[in-house]
């Protein structure tokens with residue numbers, strides 16, 4: 422009997438998920454473009470283009486390969502499936518287990534049957550076994566277990582290179598002169614142009630060129646470009662924020678991994694094959710492998726393990742409205758923030774350090790509502806799947822879970838951004854100053870943040886040093902006055 426095989430927009434791969442059990446002769450492949458998904462948020466234009474065009478390309482490739490495919494536009498995903506079910510009332514609806522709580526619930530209520538989701542290397546059950554045996558959810562412990570379980574970069578029972586982690590080698594600031602190369606750019610085709618013409622008028626951001634590929638072929642080209650031109654220097658500079666390159670030596674593969682155009686297994690295999698050629702330092706290879714088999718799997722595992730209500734956490738009671746600068750870089754004179762938000766406006770992407778130490782650090786020390794910040798991150802990043810953003814924002818970025826995921830908040834003054842980036846020299850603020858009109862807002866607000874939460878952090882041994890620094894601060898009263906001015910200025914878009 423014919424079955425309906427539903428393919429979600431983040432499972433676009435013939436070699437994984439429900440496509441693995443599909444039968445070309447009998448089954449009906451269905452993709453649904455949900456109008457609600459398109460219009461209920463102020464999405465970045467490039468995020469919509471990427472997701473919709475990738476799905477339309479995938480549907481076309483399947484059709485060209487002889488599959489029986491229906492691509493529907495409906496009010497909601499479930500409305501689309503209802504419509505197809507009316508046509509084939511006796512057909513069972515199958516799909517790979519969805520990647521979000523919301524879609525999983527609506528498909529469960531609809532009566533869909535789930536097959537294994539192998540877009541990740543670690544099933545939710547396997548992760549749960551690991552997590553339930555831990556006192557603290559330290560990613561490094563999970564990562565080491567992954568290395569052993571998957572036998573990746575292992576020399577028997579020992580890690581290749583003699584260490585599990587080469588982070589100490591991977592913290593170089595941007596050099597004064599360096600060839601960062603160029604990321605790949607792609608050409609819009611007819612499908613892309615059609616999607617662009619249909620984008621909702623309220624969408625945010627710009628489309629000035631095609632940064633993100635929208636087909637498997639383009640995703641593979643992006644991967645090839647990384648391994649050929651950037652892999653070698655990825656590690657040492659992975660945390661640096663050079664002024665003259667928005668991508669540094671990052672792979673730019675997360676969007677494709679997150680919508681299924683690339684599989685984690687093939688990216689890992691390609692990295693190990695390239696490493697075997699002998700000219701890639703272990704620090705680059707290990708750092709990259711950790712992102713894929715460590716961080717990515719850990720965050721996805723924690724998303725399911727911590728449950729649906731985890732996103733509502735607000736343990737620091739942060740209730741400030743989203744700062745205007747997050748949607749309009751002209752609303753700030755902080756050079757780092759203006760530059761990073763402009764990058765996001767241009768491409769929907771910036772690497773993990775600007776995300777954590779510029780954007781999230783600002784949301785944290787200003788006390789922006791974690792839920793408002795989460796919504797913004799989901800809307801503007803090209804790779805912002807729900808499972809990525811919920812643990813990253815609630816746990817890591819805003820410390821809103823009270824330390825479940827990370828034992829201490831990622832709050833920092835201007836010194837870190839000054840060391841790892843090239844923004845401060847041309848900024849009107851001074852990263853070393855915490856008071857005065859030219860004090861760096863991060864530096865002022867860092868101390869103000871520690872003081873506001875002094876009671877909470879007093880019992881956190883990992884905050885011992887920072888709290889000692891606060892106690893020794895000679896001019897806290899003055900800092901608090903400046904902090905109030907800075908917060909007011911940020912709220913009104915004038916700092």
Ligand code: SF4
Nearest residue numbers: 755757835845848861
């Ligand atoms: Fe950012 Fe402060 Fe440096 Fe200005 S001085 S670029 S606000 S860190």
